């Protein structure tokens with residue numbers, strides 16, 4: 001993982017957003033005028049790929065997400081009562097999450113961290129917002145949809161120049177898709193700065209579980225800080241739709257009221273609870289993911305695709321030929337994620353077995 005310090009974030013004026021008729025005012029602030037509401041592109045669209053390329057969904061090697069392909073081992077049976085009864089707050093899930101993430105108090109469970117990404121933008125009073133770009137496109141999309149003027153700084157220095165005027169700053173750490181990571185001290189200083197004017201720093205830690213020592217979760221009692229976590233990536237439980245929000249108590253309380261009761265289903269709470277408590281699995285998974293990601297970086301490099309960044313769950317590289325490479329791989333049943341701005345590719349981890357790695361290597365070498 002690349003660690004960025006002041007001035008070392010990669011320079012790019014471009015952002016991970018689909019080409020849309022966005023408008024810019026004279027101060028270079030993006031506004032909502034013309035921002036359309038169609039859903040954004042995401043990885044994991046196997047059925048659509050199967051239809052488009054005529055390869056049945058089972059035949060694909062899906063590397064289009066940052067989801068752990070060898071996720072937490074699910075139990076074979078789920079107690080029918082979990083489907084039949086309403087979920088109960090007292091089942092211990094929130095406490096297990098606090099313990100696992102090192103939070104000072106139990107977090108708010110969410111139907112995936114995506115639920116908070118959208119709700120926070122609706123809850124915050126309209127005000128100048130910045131998202132450190134490029135980043136997961138749902139963040140800027142949500143703030144624009146909710147009518148906030150949006151800055152897209154691409155460097156630490158640019159963020160610092162904006163701090164005095166921002167109501168909200170959003171940082172994905174480590175970042176998806178670039179893999180860039182900021183120091184916790186840097187983020188905490190920004191949160192303190194913003195909180196002096198009732199501003200807020202939102203830190204999306206969806207990809208933090210492989211590097212827990214870099215999390216700001218232990219500081220989630222601070223004013224002006226909101227931390228988001230996800231069960232979808234490291235634990236490989238994206239379909240369960242479980243995430244958490246913790247931090248500034250006033251904001252978390254408003255978020256809880258906004259989302260209402262039973263945000264996470266009983267079976268999903270049960271699975272998430274067990275996964276969060278399974279420290280042995282977590283400890284043994286971290287080095288395996290780091291090793292697999294390194295293996296992927298080495299493989300890509302050996303075929304001429306040099307990664308520009310990554311996390312334990314994916315590798316990312318800039319390439320002017322991104323869409324072409326994505327298309328060629330798709331014709332061989334390998335799905336990867338391509339971005340247009342900046343033109344780049346993200347490769348998730350192949351599953352553990354050698355056949356998948358060999359298949360990827362063969363396909364990459366054919367086009368090297």
Ligand SMILES: Cc1ncc(COP(=O)(O)O)c(C=O)c1O
Pocket residue numbers: 111112113114115136172176204206207229230231232238241242243
């Ligand atoms: C950076 C980041 N944050 C949040 C999410 C949403 O994840 P979930 O809603 O599954 O927790 C994603 C999904 O891809 C992501 O990449």
